[in-house]
Amino acid sequence: MTVVLATAAALGFRRLPAHWRRVLQATFYLPVVVPGIVTGIALVFWFKRVGIPLGYPSILIAHVVHAFPYALAVILSSFASLDPRLEEVSQDLGATPWRTFWRVTFQLVRPGLLGGALLAFTLSFDKFVLTFFVAGGGVITLPLEIHSLVRFLISPVVNAIAADLHPEVPRTRAAWRRS
Template sequence: MRQQWVSSLAAKTRVRHRSSLATVILSLLTLLVYAYLFAPILVVIIASFNTTGLTSFPPAGFTVDWYRELLRDRDLLAALRRSLTIAVTTALLTASLATATAIGLRRLAPRWRRFLQAFFYLPIVVPGIVAGIALVFWFKRVGVPLGYPSILLAHIVHAFPYALALVLAAFSTFDTRLEEASLDLGATPWHTFRRVTLPLIAPGVLGGMLLAFTLSFDEFVLTFFVTGGGITTLPLEIYNRIRFLISPVVNAVAAFVLLVSMTIVLVTQLLVIRRR
């Protein structure tokens, strides 16, 4: 009996050691993947402070002259303002449409709901160049002018499936009895949505809004096809500058955009935690 107990204990110890070794290996692999993904970003940030003005690593020295030049570059600042305006508008409209669509899908039969969800997710699997060509022909056919309207519509089409997925995920844990209780107590449908439904799905809506903002702000392929004359967003401006020579100001722009994006994400997470 004692020998069986010792054998069982030894087997459990071997299993525990193997599990610990597998955990360490998995952690190391995860760390390597993250290092591979984020190392280029860190190199760009470090290169933005390089005194030689070259995208080289390690840098020859430290300077903030390229950030000063960025603040004096009117073309880059104008492109940044356009991208921010389009991205904010896209985020607000996309989140509103995704929320309304998710509410409508919840009221359908499961069979029709699955069909429409698959239909709404089609833009994700369509290559960007195909979607860009199709949108150009469609805009010309229906009379949508190329410029701000075409860019805004293209970005909404591109970001809508992602925002819808996040809002639907928020609805997956939603208790419909709360809405029924609110209506039974005399609240109007709009009041119920504003005071009951929206606060509970707010993390999903906010996540969809942020994702739509990011996708719109970084979108290049669709914007390249549907932009009009004189309308240059930040990705297009950067592309025009790095076709022949990488300007050190571009590294400063990339570092600034990364800082703003991280700040938005952190603020959003703090707001979600505070709301909970």
């Protein structure tokens, strides 16, 4: 969802004058400088005011708000290297704007979209504090589960997860025997 919104914003930025583009980019980059705890508390108040229940919808919105500026930066850099003449040529040859987007623009910015998606996923996965505030009762995500396992009891599951993520730990039986 973050990549779709960031792509739409990047497409809109291309049509704006340079002054308005800088003003809107500065506005969109605000969540980067605000700490996660402040964002989490502010979003909880906003969810209560608007009437959005705490749970999976609030987690999704919070993570989109947090990851959007990072994905937007990557996707905008991908659009900056795009030559607008290629789109003009496509439309001059009879392609509709929609077909031009899918056959030309999308194909050229696809690496930036993938990079933005991977960055958004990584940042979202790491935001424990934000998830902690907006999750509500009864909703368990992997970072919340790991935190509860570490906090309340030392479980071998946490060690297994940490060992699986550590690059120097051998992962196969043959590698275990050699070490």
